[in-house]
Amino acid sequence: MMQSNGIRRFNNGSHYKALELGICSSKIQTPNFLLACLKLRTIVLLNQLSYFYQMQRPSPHLRLLEYLEAYIQLHGYSPVIDEMMEAMEKPRGAIQNSLRYLEREGYIERRYGKARAIRILKSNRGGIPIWGTIAAGYLSEVFTDSQDVLPISSPKLKSGDFALQVAGDSMIGDHIPDGSFVIMRPVSDLAALKDGEIVAAWVEGRGTTLKHFYREGKHISLIASNSNYPPITVDAEECRVEVQGVLLWVLREWSDL
Missing domain, CATH: 1.10.10.10 (Winged helix-like DNA-binding domain superfamily/Winged helix DNA-binding domain)
Known part of the structure; x- marks a missing residue:
């Protein structure tokens, strides 16, 4: 609520609106009175526009x-x-x-x-962030920071979900071609992962890749669905492995959006 020329005024112009309804409905029709009503209506409109602008303006x-x-x-x-x-x-x-x-x-x-x-992690523009490119082939550098937004919406998506663009054909047996987008969910508990799930995994000193995840004792295997690529097996006690996301679904073309 604000003060203006001794008159209390609410931010949405409700006080002026009340004045307009009370005064301009009068039967007085002199030129000066009609001009005053026009000015008052202009004030009401400007205050309402200002109020709605403030309501719509991002914080x-x-x-x-x-x-x-x-x-x-x-x-x-x-x-x-x-x-x-x-x-x-x-x-x-x-x-x-x-x-x-x-x-x-x-x-x-x-x-x-x-x-x-x-x-x-979450865009104000709608959709989910694209965190960069991930290798579906041999291990490569970790994917980059978010550079764009994938304009998709689904009740299945949660805060923190992200997209990666696939580079390579090692997962072609799972219908994940080169250039497609994979929608991923961060993994908070590695123990909850099931064998065979498709993950974005980082291997210390070697890089990141998109593969099926398998665990047997202290060994972790990352396996492609293309026989041209050999399994990647590491000793988890000697080489750190981080699963940065688990696959939710695949977008093969922009027309899938």
Whole structure:
């Protein structure tokens, strides 16, 4: 609620609206009175437009999220705090507050102790983030930070789900061709994984790949569905293996969206 020329006014213009209904419904029809009614109606309209604009305008936190998405899409990595401060014209404390909010609400993930280490988990534009490309072949470098958004919506999706674009044909036996998108869900409990599930797995010192996951004692095997690619078997006590996501479904073409 605000004060204006001694008149109490609500942000949505409801007080002016009441004045308009009470005064402009009068039977007085002098030119000066009609002009006053026109001005009052203009004030009502401007206040309502301002109110609805404020209601639709993204919060400062979500505006920072939009900036992060655009920056990562352009550069392939996240900005540092000073760049965020300059772009948003906000002090360090306000940026840190927005980052804490975005992290708490599941929009971003921050890897502490590293520069340019923000990952988008949930887009404000709708859809899920594409975290980059993953090898469906031999082991390759870990997939990159989110650079784009896959415009899909489903009640099956949860916060944190992400997409990867497949590079290679080692999973062609599961109808996962080169260039397709795989929708993945982060794995919080490795023990809950079932043998045979398709995962995005990172092998220490060797890279990341999309394969079937099998575990036998201390050994972990990552197996392709294309016989041209030999199994990858490691001793989990000697070589660290992280499962970064388990397959939900495959999008083979944009027309599948």
